[in-house]
Amino acid sequence: MTALLIRLDGPLQAWGDASRFVRRHTRREPTKSGVIGLLAAAQGRRRTDPIEDLAALRFGVRVDQRGRLVRDFQTAIRRTGRKPAPMPLSYRYYLADAAFVAGVEGDAELLHGLDQALRTPTFPLYLGRRACPPADAEVSLGLRDTTLDEALRSEPWLARPWYRSRQGRTVHLDLLVDAPPGTPDAETTRDVPLSFDPVRREYGWRDVLRLAPVEMANDLGRDEPDFMAALGGA
Template structure:
């Protein structure tokens, strides 16, 4: 018999990247399976990749040493109760003024020369707190000067990096994780409320708000999504409008059937050299929520 763990993902901001590259960081319109499995793995305190010392003994129950062995078979679904609003962050990194540290006087003689007139008065707590205009960060690309042999920085001046980062504001999603092992789902639910590591919704700047793990219920993703009420909105929102105000849901399928499409967010590993993903199949449906379903009594 299948059971479904219901997970609430709501916060002022969340971001679920699927195709982010370099200076542009996008977000998907909904949580990804990779992001949610990573959330559960962090809550359980699992390592990012296989532990060579665990081979044979196994960091997973199957003895494979794969920390995600129990989590990747979970069937994944998400219901967009409140999809939120896309917002863009004009993000700059670096430039401006940066405090001079004592070691910078050793590694970059040009900075020392520029500050020579004021170094005589640098005493006690004031030492090391002089600043230079248009300097970003600590010295980089340090190498010996070919003429003097002194260690210097090849980048004495730097400009700001400008990046574009997208988020979902005031969104609330109901995620379902389906599996036949109820004990496994209950263990994940307990970990989400008592996490071994810090949790965030896609990025470290997006911590979750309020209660995360809601309940474990018997049934399939489609049945459970239809039987539970909509989540309360994270903020006060205008009433839904349109001919069909039923929420959309995306349900994972174990195999391709008519109406399904491929999604490249099935996690394989979250190794230090970068995550690896495989394709999976999912379908999109409108969910008719039971009008008599009791409202949620949760900490917002």
């Protein structure tokens, strides 16, 4: 089994799966549709090109640095004739200062081509929206000859030093992966891209399972206060 790992790290990210009209939300973790779109852009696929092979890849993500939710309030004016016409007010939500390790699992030859495409992308890469470029030019973390679950568990922690210094000596990173339909405790979400064609975008359903968190040692972390010792010394 082969897995391809991807670094998703940037000042802003936006991973919407149910945005409508004037409210553009973001999930707390990257979506499969967003990452498949990134891979398709790296390969130079147009929005009308087939993506069945990419959508069939098993997807997973590890939360290395949990970002904070921010809101951008936007206004616009459309000029029609002599008088400008105000557009509806819109709200766009983003994740600030977040970092994730995403991964896809599948055919080794396909993943090798995706790895090369990420290193020399045809189209610019962005983290969910065009206004969200990656912080690092090197997005691909490379191929791993193992399962997706094991690759995500064994990859070194990618959080920034300033973030690590605010955590404890041991951290637990959330881990979410694709699961077979009907898996107990899985969340069902409409997040499988069937077509990116702007005339008629289509998405299918997938089951997402939250696995046991990944435990990481944090050499930059702070010691947790020993409240019991304080009580005993009183």
